[in-house]
Amino acid sequence: MTLRAYPVRYLPGEDELVWTGGLGVTVRFTPGVEPLTMADEVDLLVVTPEDFSESLQPLVEHKDSYGVATRLVTLEDVYGGVFFEVRGRDEAERVKYFIKDAVEEWGVRYVMLVGGRNGGLLEEKWWCPVRYAHLDDGSNWEASYLSDLYFADIYNPDGSFSSWDTNGNDLFAEYSLMSKDILDLYPDVYVGRLACRNSYEVEVMVDKIITYETTAHGSEWFHRMVAVGGDSAPRAGDPWYEGEEENKAALSYMDDFEEVTLWTSDGSLSGPQDVIDAVSRGCGFLFFDGHGNPMNWATHPPHDEETWIDGLGVGDMRKLSNDGMYPVCVVGGCHNGQFNVSLLNLLKIYEGYQHWYSYIYKGEVSPESWAWWITRMAGGGAIASLGYTGLDWFATGDGDQDGIPDCTQYLSGFMHVNFFWEYGENGRRMLGELHGETVADYINAFFPTTEKLDYKTAEEWALLGDPSLMVGGYP
Template sequence: YFIKNAIEEWGIEYVMLVGGRQGGVFKERWLMPVRYTNLDDNSNWETGYLSDLYFADVYKYEDGNIVFEDWDSNGNGVFAEWTMRAKDTLDLYPDVYIGRLACRNVWEVKMVVNKIIEYENSNPASQEWFKRMVLVGGDSWPDANDPYYEGEEEGKAALSYMDGFEGIKIWTSLGTLTGPEDVINAVNEGCGFLFFDGHGNPMNWATHPPHDEETWIDGLGVEDMSKLANNGMYPVCVVGGCHNCQFNVSVFNLLRIYEGFDEWYQYIWKGEISPECWGWWLARLKDAGSIATLGYTGLDYFAIGDYDNDSIPDCVQYYSGFCNVNFFKNYANGVKILGVIHANTLIDYINTHDVMKDNIHCKTVEEWVLLGDPTFVIG
């Protein structure tokens, strides 16, 4: 009840959770608590995922009265449940602006805080590099019958809102995305925003060339991030891709051989042995990387084709594409505080889609996390 009490006693509007996972072999050990959902999307990949929205969704309406939202409407002690047998009805509207610095030690805290202060004191909006927007994408669903290159369509839609910004298109269809060096070179020249849309895991981001499902083109992995040299020119990064912001990963997962070989190998195959996840690694880099990263803690679902027949690619209207694109729309509408943009985008999603009738809509809202300072002013 601490956040609820802080709202009611101190009138707070922003909450920054500071702390990530600090090891743990038999049981995860956290410097700052986390909440896992219990939504089973029938993917056979995960039956739950991290959701910081839990800490922001403090209230709900019950019989016309405002009451505490505990994410356990059926009272069975299982939070944010959505399975074949049971389902919690959730409010999901954020009541505070939430963000997390998933720091694992004091050194990381000092480094990230100094990086934020450096950004705020440098007046980035007055500098040429800030007006560059790097767009990284390709054909996320490379089906011959699908006319859209989803990662690039989302980039086009996002850029359409960003008046005055130069779009640096690192796309497979243009031949400008051939590997990590293309992304690194573009970021090292400086940019105010960095937008990836494609496929990911906690250690890597990649995509496909047009209509070529067999070929993968890496965009950026955690092993490449040491080559970033954009000192003092830190973008806000929005990443579309599965698990890029799954901030519970740890090298300690390598020690979980006691769970059996098959389970142990899953940690390796899924990229869950990374010291830190892709999104947080990018944000906590010293003198490089992003100033904050927004992405997904679980499987990132995106739409394909134009099944609603409105001549707009569905990938920009539904699921992760809605969040990714509308983040930039909210920025263009004059909102400059990062946590407010994040919250407003979630509210837009909930108001547009019936999130309690479609578990993938619900999952998209729950898993979209801000790894950064929610009070941070862009530019």
Template sequence: MKWRYKMKNIGIVVLVCAMLLGTSTIAGINTHIFQGFVDMPVESTAVSLEFPTLEVREEGGYVIVDAGSDTLHTLNPSEPMMPYRTEVFTFPLGTVVRDVKVIPSEVKTVQLNEKVMPAANPAAFNMQHTATERHEGDVYARSELYPAAWATWRVGIGLKDNERVVFLVIQTFPARYMPSTNTLLYTNEIDIDIDYELPSEPAPAALDAYDMVIIAPSKFADGLQPLVAHKESHGVATKLVTLEEIYGGTYFSVQGRDDAEKVKYFIKDAIEQWGITYVMLVGGRHGGVAEPKWWCPVRNAWLDVGDSDKYFLSDLYFADVYKYEEGQPVFDDWDSNGNDMFGEWSWRGKDIIDMFPDVYIGRLACRNSYEVGVMVDKIISYETTAYGQAWSNRFVGIGGDTFPGDQWYDGEESVNKAIEYLSALGIEATTLFTSDGTLTEGQDIIDAVSAGCGFLDFEGHGNPMSWANHPPQDGDTWIGIDETQFIFFKNKDMYPVCMIGGCSNSKFDISLLNLLDFKNLSAIWAHSSWGPECFGWWLARKVDGGAITTIGCTSYGYGKSGDTDHDGIFDGIQYRGGFIDIEFFRVYAQEGKDTVGAAHGTAITNYLTKFPPLTNQIDAKTVEEWVLLGDPSLKIGGYP
């Protein structure tokens, strides 16, 4: 990759055109078009991307197009799988991205013998076997190039190293496919020119009155005071704010159409007036049958990928405070089409949202004051006693053959990749695998966790009340653990940071009250949404055992099987849920993010820059449903 930098003082003319060959403006996603002449100093950055090899390989009656080990493939179901690479540029807050142009070098044409392979339907981590199927969608009947341009780009605002910046993410395609003629256009080099205007003045120094704000109902306030004092004693300036104070305008003027939006506007004000980086929401479900009630507001994302969840809980809504608009950070209400269906992506419409976290967020989904006390005690115990202990330097990874049918044992591959990153820190690993007989029943998990560990990683299938995986090539046998067994965990004061790879394990809106929803009882029973509390939250709030925090999915999680690009690396650790789970551990090990929230939020940001979410519903859902149930400011490994 070659870089060129230059300064120029010119009149800018931005012409938006879609040209098959030659110079073209990159197709924008949620971008703004500037027309006419503007006389002002503009900086320019140029980058040359090289794609020295292009391989077309026949497989299963189709061809697969590869462009090197540093590229990935688009995975929109029933559409051609095309290679791409993303480039990420960061700028100071207030930067205006004026223009982005792409110039492919010599464009060559290849006549293909077979059609380009369509992406398969996504594989869910639920407890039902779903066959992987490929179908040719409408794209294959069109006389249009796919993708539509040599590159697409989007601008967002989010946290990078605790500073809010402007992200420019450019997705480049070295090859494009014409289905009607079954031809492939490709290039070995793409030049990109970026014109941007830096802010005329540096952004004002961020206020640092507080590092974290805790948002909770007044009923929980007294129980949280010891946690505030504990955080302050370790240099984490913490402010406890009750929901009643937010709704009453005690600190800032009240804005928002409902309670969830009022809380989000409050977070925006707290960023700008107090300089916060962390937000802890405290409060889970509080009764309700036909419509759940909440101690602390939630937001459902109306993203429908075709599974049975037409909407799902998304705390990312509260973390994604800003979007980019003409160079400025503005409030992102997640409702760009104004129909009160937030984060919508379905046949009804599509909201264009930013998704980059602007704060590191976590939730204590407490349903009563007792659970508040349990979590406060566990957090204080962990942060004051874990440091330097042998147990906190141990990792327990649990997996099996998540999607039988190929040579890869999916969950075990994911666990081994996490171990690869953590071992560089000297962390000792214990694995429980179905393939070698170390995982044969739930008691194996209970014994390993009860011995003490600092990290716990489940990679397999799930539902709101249990987790399991398969022995090799045996999709009918399930080995795992459910909530009824949590009572047997005996790891008091040895609580791990826990990753849960599986469907709906962190669906924290389930309740026994759902059994009274007779209209939807069949679906509630089938989805195991009738338990007292979800797997992820119960594991976190378990008394004298369990985890200190959990990260998991509030709805169906998705993976990928096989090795489509034949790079020798299992696709399940390169895409979707498998990638983001592992990325948490990589961020901790390699980027030095030593709080749970920073590692979680940075993993989301990294996912968004690698897999542009506004072009693929599964990628959008992967980050929106990935919830942290715990203290986002938790110091991994405790304080010295």
């Protein structure tokens, strides 16, 4: 059992500082009638449609050769009850129940979901099912967003299955004025997704993962970190350049890495070519913090909200020439990880002009999302990416008056900075653990909470990549 205490907390939504004068802890343990036991047979579970299974076989063999016991299960076998009893109201819930059984019967720690969008105009179609969280953040931008945390949060605190639909109305992770589902949110297994849309993308990812894990260790390029940022929220009287402050905080934990900063404040970030040049030298980590949509990432120069400086768009990524030198990419920005986008949205004029045009200005007509594009591209790009499937909310100023910019302490900034803390200070090396334990850190720090944005921040942070990836490769 791990107990973490946070006696002082700032509530951004209420602009309040709360503290306690003392803590008392009583632990009572009552064993269940049938204690939960775990096998130790499989480390990595790969869930994929049959169409991709042949292309994934070299990855299974590679993982096994490095001691990561891997089992590939097709969705057809999941739905057909080949291994376990089929339970669940829809395909996503059936997959989640299967993961639960695999955790309990096989000892699975990592789950790789393989499959992204598979067309669909009137209704989305998916190679591998997804779940949408239904939280209305009041932005009038979105009332739901993709959440793969659903597949990782298997259990309620009492050990029962976590449906994410405690009121039984088939709206999952609901948070509104009228209704709210009770969620645990702690990852019980480490989940990542290869959002592949065809066999070619699967083959690219298999090749990149094998190349990375067998060649990155001991390389000069891996021990370089590129951090990109600017003034995310230019406001009068605010001395902090949020993107750059998050970059600094993250870099402070990466002692063994050469720092390459691209910032608007010193002119080192003036456009996409600066990012292309830096990444093409090779780097182990790539950290963007600013603004985004499914097609682009950009930020502001200091104190200038009217001016945008582009960092990297999907159209620029083909110019990256870092073949074999792939970073783990953490991107702070709205919707960079929104992996449900499609060119098919251009055909939705039948929904009315205003709705149709919204797909365009929101960047939802991108063939694939920014975060997945940089990951699945051949000959360069990233080995994995972590980004937001919805609006990325961040803090500004120094509301808690501790002399530390709030952008590094709350909401998405907490996620980014603690991801690098988990690597640099806590010594985690498996990518899924880095992602999952950062989410757990967030929940430990801010829950229980009445701030809906805390729920959203945890739910929408997606890992697009191999959760069992050995960051930095194997010796």
